[in-house]
Amino acid sequence: MEHAKTNFFDHIRNGDLDKVKKAILASPEYLSLVDDRGSTPLILASYYGQEDVVDLLLEKGVGLDAKDTSGNSALLGVCFKGYIKIAKKLIEKGANINHRNATGATALIYAVTFNKVEIAELLLANGADTSIQDARGNTALDHARIQGNPALINLLEIK
Numbered sequence: 001m002e003h004a005k006t007n008f009f010d011h012i013r014n015g016d017l018d019k020v021k022k023a024i025l026a027s028p029e030y031l032s033l034v035d036d037r038g039s040t041p042l043i044l045a046s047y048y049g050q051e052d053v054v055d056l057l058l059e060k061g062v063g064l065d066a067k068d069t070s071g072n073s074a075l076l077g078v079c080f081k082g083y084i085k086i087a088k089k090l091i092e093k094g095a096n097i098n099h100r101n102a103t104g105a106t107a108l109i110y111a112v113t114f115n116k117v118e119i120a121e122l123l124l125a126n127g128a129d130t131s132i133q134d135a136r137g138n139t140a141l142d143h144a145r146i147q148g149n150p151a152l153i154n155l156l157e158i159k
Contacts, residue, residue, distance in 0.1 A: 009035045015050040024060065031062050038069035046074035046090070049083045054090075064095040071101035079110040079119050087119050097128050104134035112140040112152050120155060130156055 004023070008030050011019040020041075023030050034040055042062045045053040054074075058064075065073050075095040078087045087107075091097065098106055105113075108128040111120040120140070124130070133139050144152035 005030075005033055005035075008033065009039075009041075009044060012041055012044045012050060012053055013048050015045075015048070015053055017052045017056065020053050020056060024056075031057070031060055034068075038067070040066045040068070040074075042066065042074045043068055043072065043077055046083065046086050047077035047081060049078075049081060049086065051083075051086055051089075054086050058089065058093055064090060064093055065099060067099075067101070071103075073099050073101075075099065075107045076101055076105070076110055079107040079116060079123070080114055082114065082116045082119060084116075084118050084122065087122055091122065091126050097123055097126055098132060100132065100134075104132075104136075106132050106134075106140070108132075108140045109134055109138075109143055112143045112149070112156070113147075115147070115149060115152070117151050117155065120152060124155070 008023045011023065031041060035044065040062065042057045045057055067073055073095065075087065075090045078090065100106055108120060108123045111123060130140055141156040144156055
């Protein structure tokens, strides 16, 4: 089972949709597996930008807000990486925009920290809370100011 589980997660990382489909068809319990870092299939597919695999997993009804061992959800992963299409899909399906991970970071804080302006705009348009502070007491606007990012500062000061 352990080898098959490892292969399943490798297929997700590689975006091998056919192999992911076959694995789920043969073993539906794979939808609720977690890898060694606590990542669910959706978190992993989102983090690696595997849009087709994300679509399949969402179609299968996997948990949108499941967390890895650091408290990150799939939405936090795409905001860190910058995958706007996947972020839109997760938000449309109802992902918690204001979820906080173990360090108190939200999707908006990640989008700002990693200079993902388009994703920050998307999150704000969908109700991201700009007042949430991370574990160090910094809001998304504070992170934009720390980085000296005028585009994000302007965007967040308007909200």
